[in-house]
Amino acid sequence: MNTADAAHAVAHDYPHGGTDQLAARMGLSSGALLRNKVNLNRTPENRNVLSLAEAVRMTDLADDDRILEAWARERGFALVKMPDVEGCTDAAIVELMGEAWSTHGLVGTEICKTLEDGRVEHKEVERVEHRIFKHAQVLFNIAARLRGMAE
Known part of the structure; x- marks a missing residue:
């Protein structure tokens, strides 16, 4: 978009x-x-x-x-929402790690689906990019929460 x-x-x-x-x-x-x-x-x-x-x-x-996300994508950037780091706990980090493993798997699944038929279409690449951006957001959230917990 x-x-x-x-x-x-x-x-x-x-x-x-x-x-x-x-x-x-x-x-x-x-x-x-x-x-x-x-x-x-x-x-x-x-x-x-x-x-x-x-x-x-x-x-x-x-x-x-959506406007902000589209502009970032058009400019070659991945938009990452900064998490609320107040009151972050070890349990919240573990929960985010679970989410990271899940989104990592979704990236792999989307890549496999893209390569299944031996052809790579633009819409397939967009779906892979979307999964990668979502995965990156989770990873950046983990880093930001850990930074918020630092003493």
């Missing part, structure tokens, strides 16, 4: 009244204006463009990180 697709999805999937309510919360004059700003079929003549500030506000109000 690219940033334009993500912005369109975030706006239209807003769970508290759709684009009309989200536009109002963003301070825009109407839901139609927001829909125009995230329209995937927008022409160059259309002056209604979603600004970076509006994309950030929409992300925050919708509590939906």
